[in-house]
Amino acid sequence: MEKKVQNINGEDQYKDIIKSLKELPRVKAPDNFELNLMTRIHNKNFEIERDKSYHFTVWGFLKPAAVVSLTAVIVLFVIDLNSLDVPNPLLTEPELRKEVLNDAENMTLQKKFIAEESVVPETKKKDEAPRAMASAPAVKNQGYKVVINENDAISKEMLELPVDEKSIDVDSRLNVTPNQSSNRAFLAGGTGERRKPVFDGFHTRSLENKWLRDSSAKYSDSLKNLEEK
Amino acid sequence: MLDKKLFALSDEELIKEFQDNNTIESYEILVKRYKDPLMNFVYRFVGNRDVCADIVQDTMIKFYLNKDSYKSFAKFSTWIYTIAGNLAKNELKRRKRRTILSLSNNDDDRTIQVEDKSFFTPEAVADSSIKGDLIQKALLKVKPVYREVVILRDIQGFSYEEIAEMTELSIGTVKSRINRGRAQLQKLLNNVYRD
Numbered sequence: 001m002e003k004k005v006q007n008i009n010g011e012d013q014y015k016d017i018i019k020s021l022k023e024l025p026r027v028k029a030p031d032n033f034e035l036n037l038m039t040r041i042h043n044k045n046f047e048i049e050r051d052k053s054y055h056f057t058v059w060g061f062l063k064p065a066a067v068v069s070l071t072a073v074i075v076l077f078v079i080d081l082n083s084l085d086v087p088n089p090l091l092t093e094p095e096l097r098k099e100v101l102n103d104a105e106n107m108t109l110q111k112k113f114i115a116e117e118s119v120v121p122e123t124k125k126k127d128e129a130p131r132a133m134a135s136a137p138a139v140k141n142q143g144y145k146v147v148i149n150e151n152d153a154i155s156k157e158m159l160e161l162p163v164d165e166k167s168i169d170v171d172s173r174l175n176v177t178p179n180q181s182s183n184r185a186f187l188a189g190g191t192g193e194r195r196k197p198v199f200d201g202f203h204t205r206s207l208e209n210k211w212l213r214d215s216s217a218k219y220s221d222s223l224k225n226l227e228e229k
Numbered sequence: 230m231l232d233k234k235l236f237a238l239s240d241e242e243l244i245k246e247f248q249d250n251n252t253i254e255s256y257e258i259l260v261k262r263y264k265d266p267l268m269n270f271v272y273r274f275v276g277n278r279d280v281c282a283d284i285v286q287d288t289m290i291k292f293y294l295n296k297d298s299y300k301s302f303a304k305f306s307t308w309i310y311t312i313a314g315n316l317a318k319n320e321l322k323r324r325k326r327r328t329i330l331s332l333s334n335n336d337d338d339r340t341i342q343v344e345d346k347s348f349f350t351p352e353a354v355a356d357s358s359i360k361g362d363l364i365q366k367a368l369l370k371v372k373p374v375y376r377e378v379v380i381l382r383d384i385q386g387f388s389y390e391e392i393a394e395m396t397e398l399s400i401g402t403v404k405s406r407i408n409r410g411r412a413q414l415q416k417l418l419n420n421v422y423r424d
Contacts, residue, residue, distance in 0.1 A: 014411040017418070021383035024361055027272040029264040030282055037260060037289050046290055 240305035248296050256296075259305070260289050266385065267313045273380045274317045276369045284320060288313040307394045310387075314377060314395060321373055367417040375410030382407050 011018060040046070145159040235243065235258055247255040267288060271281040291312050299308050368376060378396065381387045389407075393400045 014408075014415060017411050017415050018383050020360070020364055020418075021379070022386075024273070024364060024384060025358075026265065027269045027278070027281075029268040029285060033264055033268075033282065033286070034257070034260060037286055038257070040286070040290065041293055046294060 241301065244296065244299055244305050245301065248299070256293060259292070259309075263306075263309055264289070267309065270310065270380060270385050271313055271317050273365065273368060273384055274314075274373075274377060275320055276365065280320060281317075284316045285313065287316055291316075303394065304391065306387075307391050310381070310385075311395045318373065318377075364414075364418065367414055370417055371410050371413045375406050375413060378403055378406045379410035379414065383411075 144156040147155050147157055149155060235246070235252070235254055238246065238255075238258075240259060240262065243255040243259050246252050247259070264285060267285045268281060271284045271288075272278060275281050275284065288309065292309060299305065368380070371379065378392055381392045381395065382389070387395070389400050389403050392398075392407075393403045396403065398406075
């Protein structure tokens with residue numbers, strides 16, 4: 001009958017396992033177990049440390065995620081600030097110069113100046129032939145003059161060129177025909193009309209320095225006086 | 230004289246004395262009687278000697294603090310084992326949570342070395358201490374719900390009724406779980422018994 005009950009409970013089937021489990025060595029409490037326990041009770045230290053240390057909270061679970069998110073936001077904010085294109089005033093070029101460079105792309109300022117001078121109407125281009133410069137049609141040729149102002153700003157001013165062409169061959173211009181040799185002065189002056197060119201001196205765009213003018217006058221007067229003596 | 234008289238009392242009489250007169254000696258005698266069996270039970274269930282000592286201490290503290298929750302119609306042993314079992318299960322849950330949170334994937338915990346013949350020769354397996362270690366390792370691989378009842382039945386020697394009371398399960402469920410636990414254990418230790 002007992003055997004039958006054992007079979008129902010399946011204990012025969014696992015007799016080796018059951019035997020091994022029963023023979024397992026008994027684990028005993030440490031020697032100071034009772035002392036520690038009574039000390040805890042005496043000190044009323046009833047707190048279960050493991051419960052405290054591993055206490056699960058939603059905030060505790062989300063804390064690492066919150067830290068990571070906050071760090072990501074800060075990093076993105078810093079990167080975004082860096083990406084702002086704040087123009088450095090020391091690195092930006094003057095406005096006009098930038099315009100000139102943009103127009104001429106890879107051309108230098110000098111090339112640009114020549115290029116602007118060489119703007120000639122299409123009709124003029126067709127008639128262009130190896131004929132004498134003097135007999136060239138009187139097309140007003142305009143150019144530009146680069147002016148560097150006192151504040152180092154560059155500007156351009158419209159300039160009426162003395163010659164019609166954008167470039168001239170001086171020799172051919174002066175030696176057109178022997179008969180016209182008397183006109184050389186007029187030709188050299190770049191006027192098509194029979195009007196003697198008048199040289200009225202060099203002009204500067206800087207403001208007149210009165211002190212310099214006076215001192216120069218005094219200096220020239222003293223030289224004249226010295227020569228007279 | 231009082232101690233001698235107390236030693237002669239049963240567990241239920243001792244706790245009654247402790248409940249009624251707050252006799253600390255009764256409590257100490259019960260601690261003496263149950264510290265080693267509880268230590269053995271918790272160690273086989275959790276597998277860590279230091280942790281199991283803490284769990285048994287906490288069990289005794291709970292017993293001290295909640296002595297009035299014991300009802301005289303139950304056996305003291307089933308009551309104290311229920312407390313210890315619950316604390317041990319909480320410890321296992323805590324460990325599981327910690328493993329998930331730490332995202333660690335320690336394969337050593339999953340692999341049982343008992344089937345490695347080259348590592349354990351039959352002579353070595355015959356050695357009781359090594360065999361004991363192997364059984365303990367295998368036992369820790371068994372599902373906790375089966376492990377608990379197998380330990381209570383085959384190691385601690387409780388009856389099915391007592392186990393049913395401790396675990397608040399029906400006797401049929403207890404028997405079923407014990408058999409499933411044994412089957413798992415035999416499967417894990419198959420190599421040892423074949424040799």
